[in-house]
Amino acid sequence: MMFKKPLDILRPFFKRKNVPWYVKIIRPVVLATALLFGANHLLIPNMPGRSLTPGERTMLSETFRNSVNYDKVRVHHSAFGNAVRRIARAEMITYGSLIITDSDTPDYSAKEVPFMPRYSFTHEMAHVWQNQNRVSEKFSDLVARQKIKIPGAEQISTYQYSLTPGRDLTDFNIEKQASIVTDYNFLVRPPEIAAKNINSPLNTDAFTTPGERKVAYETTLKKFLADPSYPRRK
Known part of the structure; x- marks a missing residue:
């Protein structure tokens, strides 16, 4: 018995003209969904990019230790990557182990790189850590994250x-x-x-001392600090 290829099965669905009205409505939705899925899961994550520098590996391993396969991480910057970032309304964005950046910075660990690019790069590396350690996203969180891509929507x-x-x-x-x-x-x-007792603008807690802040973070990060790969061991 010969099995039909997926395209052979779908071709009549898209080419047939005499179809019910609801099929005419569904077809473009199916096509758009397939294209979006292909871009997000096949095209973009497999785009080329440079490897992490030795300095970046050292900088990132201080946080993620051996929970990340640093050989798989790629850093990408291109006109197409900029278009992807603009759609997502993000300075940097991560797909799998690919980090799309807003500049062609050769080494984010270099001393001359300002604070915010290094901060953003480490934030994106946390998403690589999530992808490689099977940290799943709840549906409600996914909806909220998609909402921030809408112009005018609140991101913070x-x-x-x-x-x-x-x-x-x-x-x-x-x-x-x-x-x-x-x-x-x-x-x-x-x-x-x-x-210096600097509180992050993203943290809404009213800490009064560095010690109080440190205890709060290390309590939340207790399992992560003990073993950053703990999510995939659940």
Whole structure:
């Protein structure tokens, strides 16, 4: 018995002219969905890009340790990548292990790279960590994340968080997870920065001392700090 190829099965669905009205409505929706799925899951994640530099690997391994396969990570910058970023309304965006950036910065660990690009790069690396460690996204969080792509929609609430006692890192949506990990890495973990008592604009808690802030972050990140690969071991 010969099995038909998927395209052979679908071709009559799209080419037939004498079809009910509802089929005419469904066809473009099916086609658009297939194209979007193909772009998001096949085309974009497999675009070429440079490998991480030794400095970037060292910088990122301080946070993610051996929970990420750094050999798989690629950094991409192109006109097409810029178009993808504009649609997503993001300075950087991650698909699988591919990070699409807003510039062709050769090394985000270099001293001359400003704070915000390094911060954003680490935030995107948190999404790579999620993808490689099977951190799933709830449907309600997915809907909320898609909403921020609508012009005029509020974005900040998707990233803002409160370190509620008893909540693990994976209890937050994926953008909040990335914000918490990155804020801890840049504002809490380094002693010289922590001493300045700087609170992240994404954190809505009213901490009064560096010690109080450190305890709150490390309580939420307890499992992550012990073993960053813990989500895939659940």
